Amino acid sequence: MKPDERIEKAIHQQLSDEEWANFQEEVIKDETLRKAYVEAATLHGSLAASRDLLPSLLAEKQDLNPSKLKSLPWAIAAALVLSLIAVLAFRPEKNQEIVATLSEATNARWAGSELPTNKGAELSVGTLQLTEGMATLQFESGATVTMEAPATVEILSKMNCRLLEGSVVADVPESAHGFTIKTREMEVVDLGTRFGLTTSEFGHSHVYVFEGEVEVHRSKDEHPGEAQRLLTGNALHIGETTGPTGDEEIDRRSALDTEEGGWIPFPTFVGRGKDGYIRQDGSTDTKANEPLLMVKHTSLAPGNERRTVLTFDLADANLSEVIDAKLTLETESSGLGFSAMVPDSRFALYGVIDDGLDQWEETELLWQTRPEFSAPELSERSFKRLDEFEIKRGATPSTIEIDSRHLLDFLKSNKNELMSFVLVRETDELDKQGLVHAFASKEHPRSRPPTLWIRKNPTSAR
């Protein structure tokens, strides 16, 4: 075949698949062929772009002045009006077309939803809020999106959805390449793959490619035309954990005033109380003032190992009268990692026996500056393992309550008023992108901070 003919055939898509693939390869490599092709394609492009005008341009009558029509002001005005209609007509509209099916639901519980939530339900455009368990959406395009509670997904079309909060794992077959999931921070376009995406209300989004390739467009990008490609094993994190915006002030009094059943709360913000977490990444930025306290155990990516340190000031409590104690933590979505990659997880709470270790500062709390807290095995001389608890995979945010005899004994035996604890996860992850567990800190805008509760003998209480 002569090169010339191939160009013509390429432009009119008459080459066989194989010929076309070879032709493209050659055009990439061969500058002469490329220039010839571009010249032909450019002409084709100009003709195609003008094709509505062709009948008038090519009319038998030679005297038609083609520029006459263009110069008429009303023609421009009319074109503007038509374009305006075209633009305004494009408004997202609710339509009842079925775009997905709720194909699987495991221990799923849903918040009030505008869409049906029974297994097998046919879903149109709308929002689904999963509060517990896991659920899989099978899109008509072939893509499947598995939601891990808590997660909120807005179904936009067969090829689009928006992740408002939480984590999803998307599996996209070839038929659905181009399937797009949006978050506040980014837009992830699938190019044939399995990927996970997670986002949190604190404004970070994290995408991880298990297999294949995705393209990420940052929604805040100045240049919407630019995109970032991620391949298997690549991850991208956008947004840092930021504190409350200031719109919502933390109501600290309410936490203090709530005495339930004689329980007196001592949250970490009382007195010299403090909370923070350390991460084995060599970073010199402390995690002071973050709304979330993170905990993770991993042998796959040691830099992601995280532990939380808590100190409560019990100066106002008369410890000798205490008959009961408990510690509560509110679990939160960290927006980092995926539940699917971590089994049900066991956590251990250690009490700090060495009173010298109560004197840490949030602004200097780092993995490397606090070897006592970061030691692979916490020393038995300075720490006592008080209790353990489990967080199930895909569990909804809830309150963890640690209420053991050992905790009370620990408080009673402590010689000063500062009670410190280290929280570690003992369960390892299955993949480097396993979930990071998080708990509300005292900076969290809504949730109760870590709180130590004590109950006194009723007769001795005033």
Add this chain to the structure above:
Amino acid sequence: MSEETPEPSAESYLVLLNENEKSLAAYVHTLVPNLADADDIIQSCKIVMWKHFGSFSEGTNFLAWARKIALNQILNYRRSEKRRDRFSQNPAFVESIARELDSQTESPDRRSEALHQCLQKLPDAHRKLILLRYYEDRDIGEIAILTKRTDSAVYRLLSRVRASLSDCISNTLSPSAL
């Protein structure tokens, strides 16, 4: 949609779009030979451009901005295509063509003006062919039947028409050739 551009910018968007629409369409059609695919892409470009119009700084080159968005739409489209047409483009191919187009210097407006003049100089048989192929969107096989030619004769003819139009356009654009 989360980031809607305030309405006052609608007018300036439409003016810019109107001025550049044809050049943008020519760009997309050059990169995407399939007419229907290119039309879909042009439509989605207009929507994306409208959504992101806030990020366009007025006074800078609108067409360059639009082409950047279009190229991205093209690269994405290849994969989102639901028709499962056997015709698919290699992204490296698209990018190499796009680079070549970026190095072209003549203004697309002058090019299109020249094309319009040159079309009027075509002999009738050639005009008919152009109309069948582009206006009526007929494929080569159909044109062959309608014009009682063989497929390869249609190619050769199209190729000749293209060559003569190309020559005419470069003569019109470059004064030295007059």
